Amino acid sequence: MTKPIEVRNPRTGKYDYIILPPPPRLLIHKCNRARRSQINWQKMGIEARIYALQQWKQAIISHREELTAALVSDTGRLSASVLEIDSFLAIIDRWCRLAPELLQNSAKNTAIPFIALEQTSVPYPLVGVISPWNFPLLLSTIDTIPALLAGCAVIVKPSEIAPRFVAPLMTSLSSVPFLRDVLSFTEGAGETGTHLIENVDLVCFTGSVATGLKVAEAAARRFIPAFLELGGKDPAIVLESADLELATSAILWGAVVNSGQSCLSIQRIYVAESIYEEFYHQLIAKAHSLQLAYPTVDSGEIGPIISEKQAEIINNHLIDAVEKGALIHCGGKIEQLGGGWWCRPTVITQVNHSMKVMTEETFGPIMPVMPFPTVEEAIYLANDSMYGLSAAVFAETELEALAVAEQINAGAISINDAALTAIMYEGEKNSFKLSGLGGSRMGPAAIKRFLRKKAFLIKTDSSHDPWWFDTP
DSSP states (O other): OOOOEEEEOTTTOOEEEEEOOOOHHHHHHHHHHHHHHHHHHHHHOHHHHHHHHHHHHHHHHHTHHHHHHHHHHHHSOSHHHHHHHHHHHHHHHHHHHHHHHHTOOEEEEOSSTTEEEEEEEEEOSEEEEEOOSSSTTHHHHTTHHHHHHHTOEEEEEOOTTSOTTHHHHHHHHTTSTTHHHHEEEOOOSHHHHHHHHTTOSEEEEESOHHHHHHHHHHHHHHTOOEEEEOOOOEEEEEOTTSOHHHHHHHHHHHHHGGGGOSTTSEEEEEEEGGGHHHHHHHHHHHHHTOOBOOSSTTSOSBOOOSOHHHHHHHHHHHHHHHHTTOEEEEOOSEEEETTEEEEOOEEEESOOTTSHHHHSOOOSSEEEEEEESSHHHHHHHHHOSSEESEEEEEOSSHHHHHHHHTTSOSSEEEESSSOGGGTOOOSOOOOEETTEESSOSSSTHHHHTTEEEEEEEEEOSOSOOTTSOOOO
């Protein structure tokens, strides 16, 4: 018998919600039922699947108020929850627009005149999606939508830290025939995720490096594909020629949006020595202008730290930095307000790579700023990390910035902007180093991850092949 899991409210600190993980036997039954339904879902064809997704979109819009309220309870923030829902709806439209062309079969002649090639693709029957707590709706569906349109059935295991959004989402789904048979959510913690991996044909995971390594090992034992997007420690490089007003505004957003609780957030900033002081003074002034979203969700821009464990990590990084000589100019501590944990935008100088705040994922609104003497040193520092998710480069000209960006070991580099992959989904990218594994979840490649290619090699005439045995 599985035990109920109590869920903490990030604004109040109270445990006011309960989820009940399914027993392994019930999860197996759910997986088997989804597999059976997937057969008809695939046979329906892409236009019918698009119609079902568009029906769901309209149902979500009609339940938007309840979904927003649930996300606010899950995360304690309003503006990012509204953005999350808007992004989710836009993803549905985007994939419905792109999928027909991307899923087309092809036929052509080959180098051998009497052999033709027909190329098709077959979806993996059942996809498991394991998603984190920082953007609970968006990151549980960013892989789910293309997988469904590819013809897969999908079971999602969201984080046990932020599961309230599932109820209104499932209510909206209940009104959509066919789709409700191939898409379901299952609540639970790590053990439920482990059981899910044991019963699917492909797994998508977004989360920490430590857990991602376990997911990769479990998938490898079952010989199934695993697509992992893990942690980041994204650098920003600000060259001497950069527009400081633009750079500070972009980096502030990239570092602090969602209270820094994003793998794509800017977590370390390298600035040319000649503009270093002016840069961090501008950054401090802009950071001071942001307010906590307390006592109400619309009191300010900075929501609470969603995970209590993450609040401890942020605090540990700040203490470690100060003990090693760092100087905090604003923010700089974890505050408890109304039972929730909060951290104001924090600018730190006199930092170096002996500090956790420069080398480990902080996942908070922390902006450590370090000067560099040469461009070569900036590139070295940016690459001095076990992570390689994304980065940012600021310079007067695009060419100057690109010359630096080409030498950074990361999958997506924003030029004269920051954290653009949080907004744009068009460019294909891979995670470098320990930031992930597998094909791009952005661009056309994202939907092709869920397909196995199949080739029909067709003999077009009745003549003997020249390589056959010469028999009577």
